[in-house]
Amino acid sequence: ILNGKVALVTGSTSGIGLAIARALASKGARLMINGFGDADEIAAIADDLGAIHDGADMSDPDAIGRMLDRCAAELGGPDILVNNAGIQHVAPVDSFPPEKWDAIIAINLSAVFHTTRHALPEMKAKGWGRVINTASAHSLVASPNKSAYVAAKHGVAGFTKTAALETARDGVTVNCISPGYVWTPLVENQIPDTMQARGLTREQVMNDVLLAAQPTKQFVTPEQVAALAVFLCRDEAASITGANISMDGGWTAA
Numbered sequence: 001i002l003n004g005k006v007a008l009v010t011g012s013t014s015g016i017g018l019a020i021a022r023a024l025a026s027k028g029a030r031l032m033i034n035g036f037g038d039a040d041e042i043a044a045i046a047d048d049l050g051a052i053h054d055g056a057d058m059s060d061p062d063a064i065g066r067m068l069d070r071c072a073a074e075l076g077g078p079d080i081l082v083n084n085a086g087i088q089h090v091a092p093v094d095s096f097p098p099e100k101w102d103a104i105i106a107i108n109l110s111a112v113f114h115t116t117r118h119a120l121p122e123m124k125a126k127g128w129g130r131v132i133n134t135a136s137a138h139s140l141v142a143s144p145n146k147s148a149y150v151a152a153k154h155g156v157a158g159f160t161k162t163a164a165l166e167t168a169r170d171g172v173t174v175n176c177i178s179p180g181y182v183w184t185p186l187v188e189n190q191i192p193d194t195m196q197a198r199g200l201t202r203e204q205v206m207n208d209v210l211l212a213a214q215p216t217k218q219f220v221t222p223e224q225v226a227a228l229a230v231f232l233c234r235d236e237a238a239s240i241t242g243a244n245i246s247m248d249g250g251w252t253a254a
């Protein structure tokens with residue numbers, strides 16, 4: 001269903017972004033992937049997906065511009081832009097390191113603006129485009145100690161609505177997906193430390209700490225998020241724009 005489409009997925013060397021890149025490639029899209037990691041592992045992913053990798057740092061607007069230029073020159077497009085790269089830092093406001101605040105706002109929020117402003121002119125000219133932002137349940141509700149992340153994700157939700165209104169007559173949709181806790185290596189790697197720090201079992205950490213706010217007591221899977229991203233690319237999803245679609249096991253219903 002995505003033959004002939006070019007997709008650029010930021011932060012797609014791991015976790016949710018990688019699952020989205022795999023799903024879009026499996027539907028026929030040609031991919032530019034982005035993100036950090038081991039060079040051999042990234043080369044293997046690119047090879048597997050027939051994708052081009054660009055290592056642009058999403059905190060660097062110039063590097064973002066060069067990545068979009070390269071995508072247009074080597075693949076065309078992008079017709080599908082998935083803004084997924086993101087980082088987290090956990091600390092109370094009065095001891096939150098200002099440089100961590102700046103990095104989270106740059107990567108999780110400002111990068112979404114920079115990629116989108118470069119991608120929109122060609123999408124509008126073609127009369128078809130999809131911008132999909134990985135927001136978070138934290139685009140709708142807050143948790144303590146995540147001020148920068150919550151501010152950035154609320155910002156992504158607001159940016160999504162604005163860009164959707166501006167492109168509503170252009171065949172372009174702009175939406176965000178807001179997952180709860182997703183089972184990624186990032187989350188899995190927190191378990192041993194939390195077990196040790198709090199003297200809990202693996203099951204207690206998963207149910208009482210990580211899934212405390214998720215009524216289903218099930219992690220969202222990266223593949224579930226990816227399937228929704230694929231759906232948003234379909235022509236049947238042309239009327240879904242400016243939406244913030246939750247996939248959080250009921251978290252934000254509570």
Ligand code: NAD
Pocket residue numbers: 010011012013014015016017034035036037055056057058059084085086087107134135136137178179180181182183184185186187
């Ligand atoms: P992850 O750490 O597995 O993947 C993050 C990706 O972003 C990696 O490819 C990494 O290399 C890349 N990245 C990080 N900093 C970058 C930078 N400066 N420039 C370019 N790439 C960079 O994390 P994930 O859990 O897959 O998270 C992906 C997105 O989903 C993030 O925006 C995150 O906020 C969001 N999210 C995650 C969860 C969750 O529970 N895992 C829940 C809700 C939302």
